[in-house]
Amino acid sequence: MPSNPTLLDDQPATGAPPSSPSATTIGDLEAGLDRLQSQGPPARRDLVRSLLPVAAVVALLCVWQILSWAGLKRSDLLPGPLTVAASLADAFADGTLQRAVATSLLRGVSGFAIAILIATPLALLLAQVRTLRAALGPLVSGLQVLPSVAWVPAAIIWFGLTDATVYFVVLMGATPSIVNGLLSGIDQIPPQYRSVGTVLGATRLQHTLLITLPAALPAYLGGLKQGWAFSWRSLMAAEIIAVGGSIGFGLGSMLQQGRDLSSMPLVMAAILAILVVGIVIELLVFSPLERRLLRRRGLLTQGAS
Amino acid sequence: MTTTTAPEAPSVLIENLAKAYPGGPTVLEGITTSIARGEFVCILGASGCGKSTLLNVLAQLEPPTTGAIEVPDDGAAFMFQEASLLPWLTARGNVELALRLRGVPARERRQAATELLHLVHLGEAGGKRPHQLSGGMRQRTALARALAQDRELLLMDEPFGALDAITRDLLHDELERVWKATGRTIVFVTHNVREAVRLGQRVLLLSSRPGRIVEQWQVTDSIRNDAAAAAALTRDITDRLRQEISHHA
Incomplete structure (x- = not known):
């Protein structure tokens, strides 16, 4: 090996290459190659990029304010952002806003949690039992398309004006999305991961917990995200339609109250509050979870951060 | 390291093994060989000769159609092609x-x-x-x-096939070192003649469709350490492999 002068001292010129380089030499070589071939640290997030959405919202608010000043519509039909803000401040001052957000969020989150608890084992079962999947798969996909508002009248007849009505509608909205998300995640698992599990001697349960579930996690999270969106929408629909009885006062109820009072500022304030809760959940819960999950697997491209 | 003369029971015994998929062609036929404890065997063949199928049967990922195999009771360790x-x-x-x-x-x-x-x-x-x-x-x-x-038996399915030449050379040294340090029995599948001669104590050449053992060579330490002898053996095996492939023309 003439290219490696340090070895020449130990190896007199026999013409034959050394039978095997010493272990430290392999280690050094590999360390060098590893350094050359590995990637550097990932790029940091751009501050300007994350401020862009804020700028867009500010621009929209300006346009809205200008339109309302222009007086194209009567001011009680198209209140400006300042009027709506005042209405929000009123609702905040007498506590109805906080109460409505808390009630809706509590219902949304607990309904969503129940949906996860039902959908996850159901999806795992469907993925394992082929016949069951063939029988129920189209039905689940169909339910995903069915607007969950359609369940509200049925729920009111079954459960009356109680919280059970709200939970039922949320459940019917979220479960099919979560089931389908996890199912498609399991379908997309590369076959060699299964072989790895088999070769390493995993039992059926270990296969499910240590290989299938983590491998399907990105698509599962996608399903959860969509499931939450359906939960939140279904909840608002249910709260708008089913008012009174033992049902508490949520954001949907606040929206309906604005309509009853013909108070456009209150209606827009409620819409804004519903929107903001949705955005906040996305930014604080799903977006960081998703980014962390994808980055750890090296699936996050730099442009998508 | 001495050449194994297998005084004890072999690690792997394959007896008249055949593998065919239902409605498909015969993939493997009449495979008979035994692999000694601690031996390093390379299985060489063109693409589609059933090398990987043979490994899968040894790993008990797939059952043989006919014939019998005997592997260690605790099964085999398996190293996949890539991205596993x-x-x-x-x-x-x-x-x-x-x-x-x-x-x-x-x-x-x-x-x-x-x-x-x-x-x-x-x-x-x-x-x-x-x-x-x-x-x-x-x-x-x-x-x-x-x-x-x-596990005493380690099955390797073209583990270095996707690597660049520099890295592959280095991993050959690495694998040889690990093999000597741990005394494993290794069955290594490859389509690279030079790799087979570099690593194996014995090289089995598999024909294609159906896969049969057509010839085998012992690679002694004296051949491996003599560049000219190793090159000559590589040429012999390559000629035989090409002859086997041109049968299908």
Whole structure:
């Protein structure tokens, strides 16, 4: 090996290459190659990029304010952002806003949690039992398309004006999305991961917990995200339609109250509050979870951060 | 290291093995051979000759159609072609998973995984995830994971096929060192004649469609250490392989 002068001292010129380089030499070589071939640290997030959405919202608010000043519509039909803000401040001052957000969020989150608890084992079962999947798969996909508002009248007849009505509608909205998300995640698992599990001697349960579930996690999270969106929408629909009885006062109820009072500022304030809760959940819960999950697997491209 | 003369029971016995898929062609036919404990055997053949199928049968991932195989009771460790590391686990996590599924208690896993990673010179990279590792580092992690299974028989399915030439040369040295240090029986599948002569004590040439053992060569240490002899053997095997392929023209 003439290219490696340090070895020449130990190896007199026999013409034959050394039978095997010493272990430290392999280690050094590999360390060098590893350094050359590995990637550097990932790029940091751009501050300007994350401020862009804020700028867009500010621009929209300006346009809205200008339109309302222009007086194209009567001011009680198209209140400006300042009027709506005042209405929000009123609702905040007498506590109805906080109460409505808390009630809706509590219902949304607990309904969503129940949906996860039902959908996850159901999806795992469907993925394992082929016949069951063939029988129920189209039905689940169909339910995903069915607007969950359609369940509200049925729920009111079954459960009356109680919280059970709200939970039922949320459940019917979220479960099919979560089931389908996890199912498609399991379908997309590369076959060699299964072989790895088999070769390493995993039992059926270990296969499910240590290989299938983590491998399907990105698509599962996608399903959860969509499931939450359906939960939140279904909840608002249910709260708008089913008012009174033992049902508490949520954001949907606040929206309906604005309509009853013909108070456009209150209606827009409620819409804004519903929107903001949705955005906040996305930014604080799903977006960081998703980014962390994808980055750890090296699936996050730099442009998508 | 001495050439094995197999005084004890062989590690693997294959008797008249055939494999055919229902409605498909015969993939393997009349395979008979025995592999001694601690032997390094390379199985060589063109693409589609059933090399991987043979390994899958030995790993008991697929049943043979006819014939019999005898492998160690605890089965075999398996190293795949590429990209078989689980991306949600770190390098150490992948090795620890093999230990966990083998039943090693939680307290001992971390220590054992670190030692195995040191064995393949990856002591520093244990905390990295597969996508942060180079191709060579990934396959060394996969080797550490296969060693973590602690089986006497190690099956390797073209493990270095996707690597660049520099890395592959280095991993040949690495694998030879690990083999001598651990005394495993290795069955190594490849389509690279030079690789087979570089690594194997014995090279089996498989024909294509159906796969049969057409010839085998012993690669003694004296051949391996003599560049001219190794080159001559490589040429012989290559000629025989080409002859086998041109049958299908």
